[in-house]
Amino acid sequence: xxxxxxxxxxxxxxxxxxxxxxxxxxxxxxxxxxxxxxxxxxxxxxxxxxxxxxxxxxxxxxxxxxxxxxxxxxxxxxxxxxxxxxxxxxxxxxxxxxxxxxxxxxxxxxxxxxxxxxxxxxxxxxxxxxxxxxxxxxxxxxxxxxxxxxxxxxxxxxxxxxxxxxxxxxxxxxxxxxxxxxxxxxxxxxxxxxxxxxxxxxxxxxxxxxxxxxxxxxxxxxxxxxxxxxxxxxxxxxxxxxxxxxxxxxxxxxxxxxxxxxxxxxxxxxxxxxxxxxxxxxxxxxxxxxxxxxxxxxxxxxxxxxxxxxxxxxxxxxxxxxxxxxxxxxxxxxxxxx
Amino acid sequence: xxxxxxxxxxxxxxxxxxxxxxxxxxxxxxxxxxxxxxxxxxxxxxxxxxxxxxxxxxxxxxxxxxxxxxxxxxxxxxxxxxxxxxxxxxxxxxxxxxxxxxxxxxxxxxxxxxxxxxxxxxxxxxxxxxxxxxxxxxxxxxxxxxxxxxxxxxxxxxxxxxxxxxxxxxxxxxxxxxxxxxxxxxxxxxxxxxxxxxxxxxxxxxxxxxxxxxxxxxxxxxxxxxxxxxxxxxxxxxxxxxxxxxxxxxxxxxxxxxxxxxxxxxxxxxxxxxxx
Amino acid sequence: xxxxxxxxxxxxxxxxxxxxxxxxxxxxxxxxxxxxxxxxxxxxxxxxxxxxxxxxxxxxxxxxxxxxxxxxxxxxxxxxxxxxxxxxxxxxxxxxxxxxxxxxxxxxxxxxxxxxxxxxxxxxxxxxxxxxxxxxxxxxxxxxxxxxxxxxxxxxxxxxxxxxxxxxxxxxxxxxxxxxxxxxxxxxxxxxxxxxxxxxxxxxxxxxxxxxxxxxxxxxxxxxxxxxxxxxxxxxxxxxxxxxxxxxxxxxxxxxxxxxxxxxxxxxxxxxxxxxxxxxxxxxxxxxxxxxxxxxxxxxxxxxxxxx
Numbered sequence: 001x002x003x004x005x006x007x008x009x010x011x012x013x014x015x016x017x018x019x020x021x022x023x024x025x026x027x028x029x030x031x032x033x034x035x036x037x038x039x040x041x042x043x044x045x046x047x048x049x050x051x052x053x054x055x056x057x058x059x060x061x062x063x064x065x066x067x068x069x070x071x072x073x074x075x076x077x078x079x080x081x082x083x084x085x086x087x088x089x090x091x092x093x094x095x096x097x098x099x100x101x102x103x104x105x106x107x108x109x110x111x112x113x114x115x116x117x118x119x120x121x122x123x124x125x126x127x128x129x130x131x132x133x134x135x136x137x138x139x140x141x142x143x144x145x146x147x148x149x150x151x152x153x154x155x156x157x158x159x160x161x162x163x164x165x166x167x168x169x170x171x172x173x174x175x176x177x178x179x180x181x182x183x184x185x186x187x188x189x190x191x192x193x194x195x196x197x198x199x200x201x202x203x204x205x206x207x208x209x210x211x212x213x214x215x216x217x218x219x220x221x222x223x224x225x226x227x228x229x230x231x232x233x234x235x236x237x238x239x240x241x242x243x244x245x246x247x248x249x250x251x252x253x254x255x256x257x258x259x260x261x262x263x264x265x266x267x268x269x270x271x272x273x274x275x276x277x278x279x280x281x282x283x284x285x286x287x288x289x290x291x292x293x294x295x296x297x298x299x300x301x302x303x304x305x306x307x308x309x310x311x312x313x314x315x316x317x318x319x320x321x322x323x324x325x326x327x328x329x330x331x332x333x334x335x336x337x338x
Numbered sequence: 339x340x341x342x343x344x345x346x347x348x349x350x351x352x353x354x355x356x357x358x359x360x361x362x363x364x365x366x367x368x369x370x371x372x373x374x375x376x377x378x379x380x381x382x383x384x385x386x387x388x389x390x391x392x393x394x395x396x397x398x399x400x401x402x403x404x405x406x407x408x409x410x411x412x413x414x415x416x417x418x419x420x421x422x423x424x425x426x427x428x429x430x431x432x433x434x435x436x437x438x439x440x441x442x443x444x445x446x447x448x449x450x451x452x453x454x455x456x457x458x459x460x461x462x463x464x465x466x467x468x469x470x471x472x473x474x475x476x477x478x479x480x481x482x483x484x485x486x487x488x489x490x491x492x493x494x495x496x497x498x499x500x501x502x503x504x505x506x507x508x509x510x511x512x513x514x515x516x517x518x519x520x521x522x523x524x525x526x527x528x529x530x531x532x533x534x535x536x537x538x539x540x541x542x543x544x545x546x547x548x549x550x551x552x553x554x555x556x557x558x559x560x561x562x563x564x565x566x567x568x569x570x571x572x573x574x575x576x577x578x579x580x581x582x583x584x585x586x587x588x589x590x591x592x593x594x595x596x597x598x599x600x601x602x603x604x605x606x607x608x609x610x611x612x613x614x
Numbered sequence: 615x616x617x618x619x620x621x622x623x624x625x626x627x628x629x630x631x632x633x634x635x636x637x638x639x640x641x642x643x644x645x646x647x648x649x650x651x652x653x654x655x656x657x658x659x660x661x662x663x664x665x666x667x668x669x670x671x672x673x674x675x676x677x678x679x680x681x682x683x684x685x686x687x688x689x690x691x692x693x694x695x696x697x698x699x700x701x702x703x704x705x706x707x708x709x710x711x712x713x714x715x716x717x718x719x720x721x722x723x724x725x726x727x728x729x730x731x732x733x734x735x736x737x738x739x740x741x742x743x744x745x746x747x748x749x750x751x752x753x754x755x756x757x758x759x760x761x762x763x764x765x766x767x768x769x770x771x772x773x774x775x776x777x778x779x780x781x782x783x784x785x786x787x788x789x790x791x792x793x794x795x796x797x798x799x800x801x802x803x804x805x806x807x808x809x810x811x812x813x814x815x816x817x818x819x820x821x822x823x824x825x826x827x828x829x830x831x832x833x834x835x836x837x838x839x840x841x842x843x844x845x846x847x848x849x850x851x852x853x854x855x856x857x858x859x860x861x862x863x864x865x866x867x868x869x870x871x872x873x874x875x876x877x878x879x880x881x882x883x884x885x886x887x888x889x890x891x892x893x894x895x896x897x898x899x900x901x902x903x904x905x906x907x908x909x910x911x912x913x914x915x916x917x918x919x920x921x922x
Contacts, residue, residue, distance in 0.1 A: 075511055076511075077507065077510070077511065096510060096511065101513055104511070104512070104513040105513065108511065108512070109508070109511045111504065111507075111508070113504055115504075116503055116504030116505065117504040117505055117508045118504075118505055118508075119505045119523050119527070120527070121523075121526055121527055122523075130509075130512070130514075131512045131513065134509075134512060134513050134514050134518060135513055177508070180508075180512070181512075184512070449625075449628055449629075449632065450632075452625055452628070452629050453629050453632045453633065453636070456629045456633065456895060456898055456899050456902065457633070457853075457891075457894065457895050457898055458853040458854070458856050458857040458894075458898075459857075460857040460860060460861075461856065461857065461860070461875075461891060461894055461895075462636075462891075464860070464875060464876065464879050464887075465636075465637060465879070465887055465888075465891045467879060468878070468879040468882055468884075468887050541754075545756050548756060548758075549756060549757070549758055549861055552758045552861070552864075553861070553864055553876050554876070554880065555876065555879055555880065565758075568758065568759065568762060571762075572762060572865075575762070575765060575766055575770050575777075576770050579766055579770065582762050582766070583762075583763075583766070586759045586762060586763060589756060589759050590751075590754070590755055590756075590759055593754040593755070593756065594750065594751060594754040594755075596754075597750065597753060597754040598750065
C-alpha cells in the first residue's frame with residue numbers, strides 16, 4: 001500500500017482535506033539539574049513531519065535516537081518546544097494535563113512493555129472498560145459489554161477476559177493494551193515499540209492485527225520500532241531518525257530499496273537478507289553512537305559516515321527532496337549542486 | 339482454612355472475647371467500676387478465700403476487680419482502635435501527599451519521618467505529656483500520632499514507584515485524573531502493605547498506652563485502663579497481688595494473641611503478594 | 615563513601631535540631647508552666663514573679679534563641695525542683711542507667727544469639743519448638759507486666775531478691791532479667807532466621823556436601839553472612855533498650871534517668887525533661903548513624919557499587 005506522495009503536500013493522499021497530524025520544528029528538551037549546573041539534552045531537535053489520515057508512518061532508528069521522546073512529546077508527556085503541533089487542525093502544543101478530554105480520546109498511545117502498562121490487580125476486561133468509565137461514556141454494565149466486544153476484536157476470547165495480566169501471555173497482554181487504547185475510538189494511534197518485547201511469532205500476529213484495524217476503522221498509526229524488516233513490510237511511509245533528527249523520510253518501498261542517506265543504508269544493510277546470494281555490500285558503521293549530551297557539529301552522523309565530505313562537520317543538512325523522498329544529507333541531496 | 343494451627347483459633351477466640359467485652363462492657367459488668375465499698379477492701383479471689391460476690395476480689399477501695407477489669411479492657415481496646423485508625427489515615431495521607439507533590443513537601447515529610455524514627459516514641463510521648471493536659475482526647479490524639487511515619491514511609495515509596503509505572507502513565511494518557519489514579523489503582527495496590535502495618539501497630543499501641551498508664555502518665559483516674567490497674571496494683575503486691583495480676587494476665591493474653599494472629603496473617607498475605 | 619557520610623551526617627544534624635526545637639516548643643506551647651507549677655488561685659503578682667525568675671515572661675522567640683544559645687554553651691537550664699542545674703541533676707543519675715543498660719546488653723545479646731543458633735541447628739525438633747514458644751511469649755509480654763510478675767514471684771513470694779533500689783549486685787538481677795527476656799527473644803528470632811537464610815544459600819549446601827558436619831556448616835559459613843542483619847537488629851535494639859530502661863527503672867525504683875524522666879514529667883520540671891530528651895535523642899541519632907555506616911561497610915554489594 002505504498003502511496004507516493006510528498007510528505008509536505010497538504011491535500012494529502014486524497015483522503016482528507018489536510019493531514020491528521022502536522023508537526024513542524026518540534027524539539028524536545030530535557031533539563032537535567034545537577035548540583036551546580038544545568039544540562040539541556042535535546043532528545044528531539046527541530047523535527048517536522050506530517051501524517052495523513054489512514055496512513056501508517058514508521059519511525060525507525062537506534063535506541064536513544066529520540067523516537068520515544070518524539071512520541072511522548074506528541075502525547076504531551078515530554079517537555080516540548082514546538083512552533084507548530086497540530087492535530088486535525090487543532091493546536092495541541094499543550095502538556096497532557098491541559099489537553100481537553102475530547103483530544104485525549106482521539107489520540108492514543110501504546111507502549112513497549114504490556115505487562116507494565118496494565119494494573120496487576122485488575123482483570124483484562126475491567127481495564128479495557130476503564131477508559132469508558134473515566135470519560136463517562138457508558139454505564140458500568142454497558143462499558144463492560146463494549147469492552148468485551150473490543151477484546152473480541154483483538155482475538156481475546158471470553159475465557160481470557162477475566163484473567164489478571166500475569167495470567168496472560170505476552171501477546172495477549174499487548175492485545176489487551178491495544179483494545180484498551182482503541183475502545184475510545186481514537187483517530188491516531190501512536191505505537192512505541194509495541195512488539196519489541198514479544199516473541200517473533202507473536203510480533204507478526206500483532207502487526208497483522210494493526211493492519212486489519214487500520215482498514216476496518218480507518219485508523220492512522222505512527223509505528224515506532226527499531227525492527228527495520230517489520231517496518232518495511234507494514235508501513236506506508238518511513239522516517240529514519242538519528243540522534244534527534246530525521247535524516248530520511250519517504251515511501252517505505254523507496255527508502256528501503258534505494259536508501260540514499262548513509263545511515264539508512266547501514267540500517268538496511270544490517271538486516272540479513274532471506275537469500276544469502278542477495279547479500280550486498282555492507283557499509284561499515286564506524287565508531288559508537290555518541291550520546292545526546294555531546295552532539296557532533298554539522299551533520300550529526302558525520303563521525304561515523306563513510307561518505308562524508310568537508311561540509312559535513314560544519315553545516316547542518318536540512319531535509320530536501322530527492323528521488324521521490326526527502327533526505328538530509330550533503331552528499332545525497334546537496335543544497336547547492338557541487 | 340486448612341492447615342491452621344490450633345493456636346491461631348485460640349488466639350482468634352481470645353480476641354473475640356476481648357472485643358465483645360470491650361463493646362458490651364456496660365452490659366456485662368457486674369458492678370459499677372467506680373462503686374466503692376470500704377467494708378470489703380482487698381478481698382481476695384473467690385476461690386482463694388474470698389466471696390463469689392467478687393470473683394476476682396476487690397481493690398484497696400473495695401471496688402470490684404472484675405468490673406474494673408472489664409472497663410479497663412474496653413478503654414484500652416477503644417484507645418488502641420482509634421489510635422491505629424488515626425495513625426493509618428494520617429500516615430497514608432502524608433505519604434500520598436509527599437509522593438504527589440514532591441519538592442518541598444516531600445523534603446519536609448522526609449525530615450519529619452527521620453525525626454519521628456530517631457527516638458523511641460515512648461520518650462517523645464513522655465515529653466509531650468509533660469505539658470499537655472491529661473485529658474482523654476489529648477492522650478488518644480497522641481496515640482494516633484504513633485506509627486504514622488511507618489505508613490508514610492511505605493506509602494510514599496510505593497506510590498512513587500507506582501506513579502512512574504507503565505499503567506500510571508498509560509492511564510494518564512487515557513485521561514485519568516491523579517485522584518482517579520490514586521483511589522482506583524494505587525491505593526488498592528498498596529492496601530495489603532497498609533493492612534500488614536495495621537496488624538503491627540495495633541498491639542504496639544496497646545503496649546504503649548498501657549505502659550504510659552502504668553507509669554501514671556497515661557489514662558488518668560477515674561478512667562481506668564489495664565495499665566492503670568497494674569500500676570496501682572503494684573503497691574499491693576504483698577497484700578493483694580490479684581489487683582495487679584488480673585490485668586497483667588489480660589494484657590499478656592491479648593498481646594500474645596495479636597502477635598500470633600499478626601504473624602499468621604502476614605504469612606498468608608505475603609505469598610499472595612509474591613504470586614501476583 | 616565521604617559523600618554518603620556527609621549526607622547522613624547532615625540528616626542527623628537536622629534531626630537533632632528538630633529534636634531540640636521540639637523539646638522546646640511542645641513543652642512550652644501547651645499550657646502555662648507557671649500556673650501548672652504554682653497552682654491556680656495564686657495572686658497575679660506571685661505568678662509574675664515566678665515567670666520573671668525563670669525567664670518565662672519573654673516572647674517565645676526570644677526564649678527559643680536564648681535556649682539555643684544556652685545549649686551551645688552547655689547550659690541546659692535549671693530544675694524547678696531544688697533550683698539545681700538540670701545538667702547536674704541528670705548527670706548525677708546517668709551512671710546508674712548506663713550500668714544497668716550495659717549489663718543488660720551484655721546478657722541479652724549473647725543469650726539471644728545463642729538461643730537463635732540453637733533453634734537453627736535443632737530446627738523442627740522439640741527443643742526448637744519449645745524455645746520458639748518462649749520467644750513468642752517473651753516478645754509479646756510488655757516489660758512492666760513481666761517486671762511485676764518477676765517481682766511477685768522472686769521478691770514477694772520467694773523473698774529471694776530485692777524489689778527496689780540499686781545497692782548491691784542482687785539488685786541488678788530483677789531489672790536485667792526483665793529487659794533481657796523480652797529482648798533476647800528478639801535476637802533469637804533474628805539470629806535464627808538469618809542463619810536459616812544463610813544455611814540455604816548454595817555455597818553452604820556445597821560446603822555441607824563436602825562433608826562438614828551440621829554444626830560446623832552453621833558456624834563456619836553461615837555466621838559471617840548473618841552479620842549484616844544482626845547489625846540492623848542492634849540498631850533496632852538500641853531504641854528498645856532505652857524505652858525498656860525507662861519503664862523498668864520505674865518498676866523497680868532504680869535511681870537512674872528513666873525514673874528521673876517520669877518523675878520530672880509528673881512534676882512538670884521543664885529543664886530536666888528537655889535535657890533528658892535531648893540526651894537520648896543525640897545518642898540515638900549517633901547510634902543510627904553508626905548502624906548506617908556499619909551497614910555500608912558490611913554489605914559488599916553496597917560498598918562495591920558506591921551507591922547509597
